[in-house]
Amino acid sequence: MGSSRSMLFFINLAIIILNLVAPTTSQDDGPCTPTADYCWKCSDTGTYTAGDKYQENLSSLLSSFSSNTTNNSGFYNSSRGQDPNKINAIALCRGDLSLESCQACLNESTHILLTNCSTHKEAIIWAELCTVRYSNKLITDPLKHLPSPNYPRNPTTSQDDGMCTEKDEYCWKCSDTGTYTAGDKYHENLSSLLSSFEISSGFYNSSRGQDSNKINAIALCRGDLSLESCQACLNKSTDILLQKCSTHKEAIIWAERCMVRYSYKLIIGIEQTDHPLKHLPSPNYPKNPKQFELVLIPLLVYLSNRAASGDSFKKFAAGHAIVPGGEPIYALAQCTPDIDKQNCSSCLKQSVTEIRTCCGGRNGGRVLKPSCNLRYENNSFYASTADSLVDIPAPVPAASAPEEGRSRFSPSIIIVTSIVALVAFNVVLVALYCFARRRSVRNKYSNSTAPSQENVGNDTNSVESLQFDLGTIETATSKFSDNNKLGEGGFGVIFKGTLANGHEIAVKRLSKSSKQGVQEFKNEVALVAKLQHRNLVRLLGFCLEGEETILVYEYVPNKSLDYFLFESKKREQLDWSSRCMIIEGIARGIQYLHEDSRLRVIHRDLKASNILLDGKMNPKISDFGMARMFGVEDQTQGNTKRIVGTYGYMAPEYAMEGLYSVKSDVFSFGVLLLEIIAGRRNFLGFHPTNHAPTLIGYAWQLWNETKGLELMDPLLKDSCSPNEFLRYIHIGLLCVQEDANKRPTMSSVVLMLKSETGSLSRPEKPAFFTGRSTDHHDQENAHNCSANGLTISNDLPR
Numbered sequence: 099m100g101s102s103r104s105m106l107f108f109i110n111l112a113i114i115i116l117n118l119v120a121p122t123t124s125q126d127d128g129p130c131t132p133t134a135d136y137c138w139k140c141s142d143t144g145t146y147t148a149g150d151k152y153q154e155n156l157s158s159l160l161s162s163f164s165s166n167t168t169n170n171s172g173f174y175n176s177s178r179g180q181d182p183n184k185i186n187a188i189a190l191c192r193g194d195l196s197l198e199s200c201q202a203c204l205n206e207s208t209h210i211l212l213t214n215c216s217t218h219k220e221a222i223i224w225a226e227l228c229t230v231r232y233s234n235k236l237i238t239d240p241l242k243h244l245p246s247p248n249y250p251r252n253p254t255t256s257q258d259d260g261m262c263t264e265k266d267e268y269c270w271k272c273s274d275t276g277t278y279t280a281g282d283k284y285h286e287n288l289s290s291l292l293s294s295f296e297i298s299s300g301f302y303n304s305s306r307g308q309d310s311n312k313i314n315a316i317a318l319c320r321g322d323l324s325l326e327s328c329q330a331c332l333n334k335s336t337d338i339l340l341q342k343c344s345t346h347k348e349a350i351i352w353a354e355r356c357m358v359r360y361s362y363k364l365i366i367g368i369e370q371t372d373h374p375l376k377h378l379p380s381p382n383y384p385k386n387p388k389q390f391e392l393v394l395i396p397l398l399v400y401l402s403n404r405a406a407s408g409d410s411f412k413k414f415a416a417g418h419a420i421v422p423g424g425e426p427i428y429a430l431a432q433c434t435p436d437i438d439k440q441n442c443s444s445c446l447k448q449s450v451t452e453i454r455t456c457c458g459g460r461n462g463g464r465v466l467k468p469s470c471n472l473r474y475e476n477n478s479f480y481a482s483t484a485d486s487l488v489d490i491p492a493p494v495p496a497a498s499a500p501e502e503g504r505s506r507f508s509p510s511i512i513i514v515t516s517i518v519a520l521v522a523f524n525v526v527l528v529a530l531y532c533f534a535r536r537r538s539v540r541n542k543y544s545n546s547t548a549p550s551q552e553n554v555g556n557d558t559n560s561v562e563s564l565q566f567d568l569g570t571i572e573t574a575t576s577k578f579s580d581n582n583k584l585g586e587g588g589f590g591v592i593f594k595g596t597l598a599n600g601h602e603i604a605v606k607r608l609s610k611s612s613k614q615g616v617q618e619f620k621n622e623v624a625l626v627a628k629l630q631h632r633n634l635v636r637l638l639g640f641c642l643e644g645e646e647t648i649l650v651y652e653y654v655p656n657k658s659l660d661y662f663l664f665e666s667k668k669r670e671q672l673d674w675s676s677r678c679m680i681i682e683g684i685a686r687g688i689q690y691l692h693e694d695s696r697l698r699v700i701h702r703d704l705k706a707s708n709i710l711l712d713g714k715m716n717p718k719i720s721d722f723g724m725a726r727m728f729g730v731e732d733q734t735q736g737n738t739k740r741i742v743g744t745y746g747y748m749a750p751e752y753a754m755e756g757l758y759s760v761k762s763d764v765f766s767f768g769v770l771l772l773e774i775i776a777g778r779r780n781f782l783g784f785h786p787t788n789h790a791p792t793l794i795g796y797a798w799q800l801w802n803e804t805k806g807l808e809l810m811d812p813l814l815k816d817s818c819s820p821n822e823f824l825r826y827i828h829i830g831l832l833c834v835q836e837d838a839n840k841r842p843t844m845s846s847v848v849l850m851l852k853s854e855t856g857s858l859s860r861p862e863k864p865a866f867f868t869g870r871s872t873d874h875h876d877q878e879n880a881h882n883c884s885a886n887g888l889t890i891s892n893d894l895p896r
Contacts, residue, residue, distance in 0.1 A: 136210055141220035144234060152219065155179035156232060160208040163189045163230070172200050185219075187232040195227055203228035268338055269466075273348035276362065280345065283311040288360065290852075291315050292336040295358075299411045300328055301435050303366045303630055304686065305694045308845040313347075314694065315360040316468075318434050321414025322484035323355055331356035352466045359468055367628070367696035369441035370468035371448055384461040384476070385425055391454070393421045393490045394474060397429050398453060400488055402446035402472070405431040406439050409564055411636050413442050416484040427461075428485070429474035436630045436696075437469055445470035564627060564639040566650055571595065571641055575605055594653060602653035603638060607646070623649065629695055633687030635710055635720040651720070655713050658720075659774075660706035669777055669811070674818040676715055677774050681826070682851050683717040684709060688767055689844040691719075692760045697727040700758055704766035705747045706773060726758065746780045746792075750865035751838055761838040765865070767847070768833025772797050775826050777811030794834050794864045797827055801861075822854070831861035 146152035155178035163174045172191035179185055189207075191200035207223045207230045215221035222231040278284040287307035292315060295302050300319040307313055317335075319328035335351045335358045343349035350359040359365065384390035397419045404415035416430040431449075433442035449465040449472040457463030464473040478485065574595030575582050584592040590608040597603060623640045630636075641648035659680065662668045672680075684704075691699040703724045710718045749765035751757040769780050772793055780793040791799065800806050806827045807820055814823070829850050835841050840862055842850070850858060 136207065136223060136225045138211060138214060138221060138223035140215035140218040141222075141233075142218075144219040145217045146219055148217065151179065151183040152185065152234070155183055155185045157212070159185055159187050160212065160230070160232065163187070163204050163208065174204075182234070185232055185234055186236060187230070189228065189230045191228040199227060204230060268335065268351060268353045270339060270342055270349060270351035272343035272346040273350075273361075274346075276347035277345045278347055283307065284313065284347065284362070287311055287313050289340065292340065292358070292360065295329075295332050295336065299636070300325075300414075301411060301630065302332075302632060303434075303436055304632065305366075305689070306848075308843075308849060310362075312845070313360055313362055314365050315358070316365060316434055316436065317356065317358045318432070319356040320430070320480065321412060321432055322416060322481035328356060332358060350468055352471070357466075357468075357471070364694070365468070366630075366694055367436045368469075369437050369445055371445050371470075382461050382476075384421065386421065386423060389423070390421050390425065390427070390461065393419050394427055394429075395450065395454065396490050397427055397488055398431065398450045398472060398474065400490075401429055401431040402443065402450060405433055405470075406443035406446060408433075408435070408442075409638060411435050411630060411638075413437075414484075416480050417486040417488040418478070419488045419490045425461075426476060427474055428476070428478045428480070429472075430480055430484075431470070431472050433470040434468075438628070442470060446472060564623070564637070566639045566641045566648070568641055568643040568646055568648075570597070571605055571648060571650065573598070574603060578605075578607060595650075604651045604653045606649040606651065608648070628697065629691070629699070629722075631687055631690040631695075633683045633717055633719060634690070635718040654710040654718060654720075656711035656715060658707050659709040659711060659717065662711070663706055663774060663777060664779055666777075666813070670813055672715075672774075672813075674814050674822075677814075678822075678826075678851075680709070680711070680715065680717045681771055681774055682848070684719065684767065684770060685844060685848045685851055687717070687719045688763055689848050692763065692844050698760070699725055699727045700760060701725050701763050701766075702752075702758055703744060703747075704763055704770060705744045706770060706779075709770070749838065750836055759838065760843070761841045764833050764841045764844060764847070765838075767844070768830045768841075769794065771826060771830040771833065772809075775811065775814070775823060775830070776809050777813065794831075797831060798861075798864050801827060801831060825854070825858070826851075828858050828861065831864060832858065834864040835862045836865040837862065 146156075159176060159178040162176065172193060172195060174189040175187065177184060177186045189204055191203060195203070203225055207225050207228055211221050211223050211230060211232075220233040220235070223229065278288075284307070291304060291306040291313055294304065295315075295317050300321060300323065302317040303315065305312060305314045317332050319331060323331070331353055335353050335356055339349050339351050339358060339360070348361040348363070351357065397417070401415040401417055405413045408414060413433040413435050414430070415432075416428075418426050418428040420426055431446050433445060437445070445467060449467065449470060452465045453463055453472055453474070456465065461476040462474060465471065473479070572578065574597050575593040578591070578593055582593045582595065584594050584604065586592070590606070593605045593607065595603045595605050623637065627637055635654065636652040637649065638652060639650040641650070656662075662672055688701070688704070691701060699722075701719065701722065701724075703721060704719070708719065708721045710720050712718060745753065747766040747769050749758075749762040751759075752762045773780055776793060776797070778793060797806075797809050800809050806824045809827060810818065810823055829847060832840075832842055832850075833847065
């Protein structure tokens, strides 16, 4: 808390210094919105001194407009004075107004201008009924326009946007970058994707289709919402988007509680700030604007830093501060969790600047962007459970003008002093940062070695915000009590834990003898922290302290797929629709890894025990310790002398030659698909004496003999369509073909699984038709299920 107070003090000090050396004209503007009675702009082109000849001419000229009772045309233009004190002015009333209404509007407008733009040589004000403008220059440039809050019944593409104001519950933007035709494949993919949102953490991202018909979507709810409120907001928002932005290939909607965005472009994991912004200024003003802003900006900076430091599935912070005199400011900052800390911080930093510009000292405002949003009000607008009091040091009052007879500081002394103070402030900040950084690195990674370039570079540093301290984990697991043990394997032990806030977690505690070292550990942390998908297990944090190497995951109650699949009594719970849902979920998760995540990810150890099932039996791919990722778009494969994974799921080119690619994962998926529909394991042994057909080989034989239905798990006879079952066998055999180039991509697989009518190519003979020796490529532990010592298969939830 002490360090936070110190940092906020320095931020406050910097703002005061900048106020001494920088103009404040940008804070004097009253932004225009459709609901604002008056909005004005004070130009920075020059200033005058109170009481001088320019002010005298200005006051005289503006008062002549409202006192003129002879002009009933509703238009006034005139000038006063001579250079350099000459002033030009224009006044215009709406054409339907009476003289009395016109003059009333001009009276109020000129009063607002003289009050809010005092000392400015140029300004303009727009009102509902009139406009007033003055300048020391010849007025020739066009005036601003006020948009109507209403829309035509049949808008064109440029008129489809729903302008955001403080009174709007929903506002949207339909992009003009492309259109689709009602009923075409893009429309089908869009409707399917938007209707599939099922929020478990307040954030969702996914894709549908391929090539020109591929669509990506992101949904984000305000961080304080319940899942029920979140889902209700998303349902309404998607309905509005489909109605208001029909035929548009790209659109976004902001609501009071959520945001939905879709595009045919890649948007997941990419910071987006150049989308047209929507500012929502409050029509009211604080009692003490200067004091208010000196508390507001540090509060927004503090919350922005907290939000950016959030975990990989929630970047949200809310809190309030008190302005001297008792006036509260409530604020929140939020980013979409798919962007990293640096991009989130950048997006919110820009938003703080825009809040200061757009909202003109008002006591409420918002900046909405595709990747982040920032909001403040003088009343609480979020759940009390999300609120916290942020202690902002009391602002130092600005120095008042010296009284006559007292010594005066020259402007040059003030500027020099301010610059020196600013430099000193920056030196202190740098010193504090370097000290904190050095101590953090020393404490967190003193026992670590840097990951290799093949893995993740320095990505571990980017997930420092996810680090748990050992004491928190020991408390959650009752000091790794046997009563909390969920499973055990060559890597170590998994425990169930409960955090102080009641959240259940699964703690993977790697043993000293684990084959996964610090390198693989960092690989898994850095990799999983970047991934966000409903069909991937969520990494909540990690611990690298002393001799402990620990990963903290979400707790998934329904154990792993192999627990249900390979035991007849438990397998009864998996009817055909459940198995199809699991297969499709796994496929979508792999597609995300291969095509839609920020980096191309090859899992290398896909198998039934690495597929966890949540409370609704939705699949979640887990265990990324053996994964590899590529940051170069055209890199799709690699090779290694260290073959890791599980025989029976390995592609032949990987098991025999160490070559791995996205098609290696496709092979593993094909094996999983066949296991799920058959309810039996693929042959796991590769011994010289064993020449019985593998599950793959058996499926191939039955397919060629047109006896594919004999592969069906007997438990599925009452719930499975024969034609659908045969199609799934066909897809599985396409995935396990020996030639990697002949295997489909995962986006093609997802499409094949969802379509019931599309024709499929004929599969070629699969790899590993029978169990056989793998000669010199066999590992000495080839009879084991997994060579990496990382994955687990147990009979308990985790």
